Amino acid sequence: MSTLALDAAGLEKLVSAAVAAPSIHNSQPWRFHLQPATSTLEVRADRSRAVPAADPQGRALHISVGAAILNLRVAARHLGWAPEVRLLPDPADPDLFAAVRLDGAATVPAPGTERLFEAIWRRHSIRTPFTGEPVPQAVLDELVAAARTEHTALQLPDHAETTRLLHLTAEAERRSTTDEAQRTESRSWIRTGDAEAQPYGIPVTALGPQDQAGHLPVRDFAALRAAEHQAPAPFEHEPRIAVLTTEHDTPEDWLRAGLALEHVLLAATVHGVRASLLHQAMEWPYLRWEARDPHRGPGYVQILIRLGYGPEGAPTPRLAAGNVLDREE
Template sequence: MTTLTLDAQALEMLISAAVAAPSVHNTQPWHFRLVPETSSLEVRSVPERSLPVLDPQGRALHISVGAAVFNLRTAARRLGRAPEVRLLPDPAEPGLLASVGLDEPAAVHLNSTDTLYEAIWHRHSIRSPFTGPPVPAAVLAELAEAALTEDAALYLPDREETERLLHLTAEAERRNTTDPGQRQESRSWIQRPGAPYGIPAAALGPQDAGGHLPMRDFGALQPERHLVPAAFEAEPRIAVLATRGDRPADWLRAGMALQHVLLAATVHQVRASLLHQAMEWRNLRWAARDAHHGPGHVQMLIRLGYGPEGAPTPRLRTEDVLDR
């Protein structure tokens, strides 16, 4: 074993990659601590950037942090390390969600590492209509394989099942915009000018003019902004991300799988938006399960297609999220 010295440039690379991960409402609920004695980075949750109404169990928070851990692992491999990821390493510290050991050098350097690392900077959530042909079956199969490597499953529902999932999403969206607690919490996370987190006003997308695809209705949360409805794709390609278990470690793995899928899609210039609304209501999330795919737990619905790359959302600076 070698002792790794992380200089400022390497730390900046690692943390910048980690914080580029997606998070629910761009809450960025993560904080990092360097442990020089073990050459590891600890990844902790930040309770102040949680969503107690939308996410009372912290499931979405864990998924968000899991996505950051995947980016951190990818950046470490880019640096020539063989990172050791430990999820929930200390039961006495529930806020310590992961530890990434960086001591071991990589035996080989894979080209796929460089490809995924570069995709980190081009992956953005798209809330506008997709255009172009359907995503090829070979690409979808590659995305399913990416989820599988993170101990999760990605399956592609048929047209009938897609319609059912969209119906559940629409019902969840109706609840989100009419429930006072949900509406107020979501509205509070629309970014204030100069804030490094929250949902930028410029990222608020339109609603489907045909009423078929239930995108999150930020217009209902910010009625002073006039968002003109747009024509979305008539047959959206929805993928379902699921895990076998439904405990905090499973949620972290779901986040790692989600980010692996999103980056693999980005490599093929496939764009994605996350339909999380039905996951925010326990009975609707339960109803999203498909018995044909076994007893798994649905963690996310992902809309896939072709369109513009999109713009990055604000991120916290390294000095704001790292204890050295």
């Protein structure tokens, strides 16, 4: 952009980047509202696309919107702004998750902005097996640092702790596929028709197989419908799991977890590392509490991230920027 005027083209770029973020079941539970008088873009929750059976507290909804805020911040920096992000700025308006002020130009480009911005469009969740090639320690260290910049922690458990976490995830997966409310809700987000007509949810083509050995519990969106299952496939024997945690467990912590999650995913994409999200245990309070590593002291697990190498993954549909953007006249 030749100027920093918040024109229609710039606004569309910002919102298009934001809606490319991951969200639980690709529910895209966000709306954006421009206040031109203050050059502020408000990020609001759209609870009409909540997933109450899996996320009764709205924790995953906050994480989803937090991921969109991270993309918005990266895109704003890419366009030359120095965005000022305030989380939950108005206690009287709990659906206003963030206010992003865009009235200042960046004096120095933020390090790594261009690589992260380019990664926004290449980041896709993958639900298929990885090659088993280990992620280099230097890359893992960079992902840990990315989470730290968002005031969260990314833990890299050892083999024994990884096995324990996968057992918890498997137990959560069993509960989710046999619980009627969870099963019905999960199925309702699968899309078999035209992506333009149903620009949210998960296309059936983006689903993956189950692990042939039963070691890695991938979410079964088909939920016991055998006719919809892909043939089982061998997954990596030693999965690299990362655990995203926060010090506390408030709505602001959930938003920060979303910012950190997307920052980690974009940084991974820069290095050609693929990711899939293991959220099942987070949806059952006892199992989520059990996911804490007692040797690391207090903290709250927000999500597990599986990292590795493999195909890029299939994109999922997104709502158009104009469908989630409100403007003040």
